[in-house]
Amino acid sequence: MKIFCCSSGVVVLEGNRVVDFRPFEDLKRKLEEIETGTPPEVEEMRRKYPEAEYDPSPAPVRADLLVPDPESFVKRLVGAQIQRIGEKLSSLSKRDRILVMVISAVSDLEKSLSSSAARLKEWFGLHYPEVMRQYRNPVTLAKRILEFGHRSAFPRFSGSSGMEFGPDDIAAVSEYAELVVRTSAGIERLESYLKRLSQEVIPNLSALLGFKLASRLVAEAGSLEKLAKLPSSALQLLGAEKALFRHLRKKTRPPKHGIIFLHPDVSGAPKHLRGKVARLLSSKAVLAARADYYTGEIIHEELVADYRKKLGEILEAEKDRR
Amino acid sequence: MRLKRIDGRIATVNAVKGFDYFGDGLISVDGEECRFFNPSRSKLAAALVRGLPVEFGGSEAVLYLGAAHGYTVSHVCNLVPSGVVYGVEFSPRCFTEFLPVCKKLKNAVPIFADARKPVYSWVGAVDVVFSDLAQPDQTEIALRNADLFLKPGGTLMIAIKTRSIDVTRSPRKVCASEIDKLGNRGYRVLAWDMLDPFEKDHGFVIARKEASPPSS
Numbered sequence: 082m083k084i085f086c087c088s089s090g091v092v093v094l095e096g097n098r099v100v101d102f103r104p105f106e107d108l109k110r111k112l113e114e115i116e117t118g119t120p121p122e123v124e125e126m127r128r129k130y131p132e133a134e135y136d137p138s139p140a141p142v143r144a145d146l147l148v149p150d151p152e153s154f155v156k157r158l159v160g161a162q163i164q165r166i167g168e169k170l171s172s173l174s175k176r177d178r179i180l181v182m183v184i185s186a187v188s189d190l191e192k193s194l195s196s197s198a199a200r201l202k203e204w205f206g207l208h209y210p211e212v213m214r215q216y217r218n219p220v221t222l223a224k225r226i227l228e229f230g231h232r233s234a235f236p237r238f239s240g241s242s243g244m245e246f247g248p249d250d251i252a253a254v255s256e257y258a259e260l261v262v263r264t265s266a267g268i269e270r271l272e273s274y275l276k277r278l279s280q281e282v283i284p285n286l287s288a289l290l291g292f293k294l295a296s297r298l299v300a301e302a303g304s305l306e307k308l309a310k311l312p313s314s315a316l317q318l319l320g321a322e323k324a325l326f327r328h329l330r331k332k333t334r335p336p337k338h339g340i341i342f343l344h345p346d347v348s349g350a351p352k353h354l355r356g357k358v359a360r361l362l363s364s365k366a367v368l369a370a371r372a373d374y375y376t377g378e379i380i381h382e383e384l385v386a387d388y389r390k391k392l393g394e395i396l397e398a399e400k401d402r403r
Numbered sequence: 404m405r406l407k408r409i410d411g412r413i414a415t416v417n418a419v420k421g422f423d424y425f426g427d428g429l430i431s432v433d434g435e436e437c438r439f440f441n442p443s444r445s446k447l448a449a450a451l452v453r454g455l456p457v458e459f460g461g462s463e464a465v466l467y468l469g470a471a472h473g474y475t476v477s478h479v480c481n482l483v484p485s486g487v488v489y490g491v492e493f494s495p496r497c498f499t500e501f502l503p504v505c506k507k508l509k510n511a512v513p514i515f516a517d518a519r520k521p522v523y524s525w526v527g528a529v530d531v532v533f534s535d536l537a538q539p540d541q542t543e544i545a546l547r548n549a550d551l552f553l554k555p556g557g558t559l560m561i562a563i564k565t566r567s568i569d570v571t572r573s574p575r576k577v578c579a580s581e582i583d584k585l586g587n588r589g590y591r592v593l594a595w596d597m598l599d600p601f602e603k604d605h606g607f608v609i610a611r612k613e614a615s616p617p618s619s
Binding site: 143326 | 485487498506510511515523524527528530552570
């Protein structure tokens with residue numbers, strides 16, 4: 082004889098024959114008790130059937146068929162689970178999810194800024210092509226267009242080979258310039274927020290890699306938890322999946338780095354050392370990510386010092402070789 | 404089975420009148436309201452269209468691993484109107500869609516858990532275990548759950564995502580080696596097939612749990 086616990090209640094079985102059954106009232110509480118331990122009803126049954134043994138594995142009978150009205154029981158069960166899951170989800174505090182959204186938003190805006198700024202330059206260039214060489218930074222150009230409007234209002238204007246723009250044409254291009262300026266200002270504000278957020282959520286990783294690259298890695302992995310669970314070699318290749326699978330399938334050369342390439346130590350290293358530096362940097366980055374996710378301890382001073390030392394050794398060894 | 408075939412398309416008899424959360428389209432067949440079941444969105448539908456012997460009597464208990472947004476779950480609920488479907492999902496994001504679906508359906512029980520760690524022992528025994536996971540150890544997870552929850556003689560269905568297991572070997576070979584695992588664990592394979600062209604690089608296998616599993 083065995084005692085089992087299932088969603089509808091505690092059941093005593095002899096083989097598959099039901100000897101006794103005690104239904105649950107408060108399903109939500111009982112489900113929680115079963116998942117975390119043993120509900121008190123089991124002890125009562127044990128006293129009633131001293132020869133029966135408690136088995137914590139799933140009962141070999143269907144839970145819904147133990148009660149007289151399975152349909153209404155299932156309805157109660159659905160309701161209890163919806164409540165439990167709702168509570169669990171709202172208690173999951175995951176600030177890193179905001180971080181992922183913000184860095185993705187910044188990336189989107191950067192891409193859109195770069196193409197709309199290029200478009201603005203070409204557009205205004207129809208009217209005043211000479212100005213394109215004066216302002217290298219497209220956002221500065223946008224600001225000047227907003228400020229001066231018609232080319233004759235620009236300082237140092239001395240004739241132009243561009244076509245004439247009427248007031249309506251100027252109004253339209255100015256409005257587009259305003260969009261570019263606003264986008265750029267928006268990116269700046271979002272970035273300063275991202276910096277604060279990353280200092281809170283991933284202090285160690287941002288100290289090692291800079292807050293933008295650190296946030297990008299979290300976004301690429303999906304969440305801080307996922308990033309913290311990656312091996313260093315996988316972190317090294319985050320963002321290089323295409324090259325990695327091409328390598329696995331077609332025996333091309335393996336990639337040396339993914340988005341970690343954005344770090345100046347990797348992209349700035351001599352080409353044949355980049356793999357080595359990327360490997361070192363990602364080995365330190367996983368340590369930082371794990372500290373951020375699991376302990377929340379601040380370890381970056383030691384970590385960065387150790388990283389600098391080993392990076393120095395790599396570059397030094399290279400000098401000796403020559 | 405509460406499944407209709409209409410000009411090469413399939414549809415399930417709607418257990419909840421008017422339910423069309425996913426916008427499949429409703430149609431009336433022999434006076435019954437049916438909801439189209441899209442083989443490009445569901446591996447179960449793809450298996451049905453490919454002619455695999457999927458059978459539901461109508462009152463089974465089904466343990467569904469990898470419920471996601473609940474699309475397939477909603478159709479399984481139609482196939483077992485007097486049974487119950489336990490939908491296990493581990494991604495918090497999915498529940499924003501899945502929970503409203505469960506509220507509307509009568510017999511879909513959502514479970515927020517990792518199928519690798521079946522803490523939901525309260526489910527008890529089920530007649531069918533259906534697994535649609537994208538994990539390298541998806542077959543082991545499905546088998547573990549089937550060992551624990553599936554009644555002897557019950558049906559195990561696994562949608563095998565070969566790309567999660569090994570990208571370097573051909574999908575068919577990956578499937579074959581995964582299916583070998585079933586035989587070794589006391590499951591008799593009834594049928595299997597690839598799901599092309601509906602799902603690229605996916606296999607689908609139907610197996611029966613032997614009445615007395617070999618003691619290991």
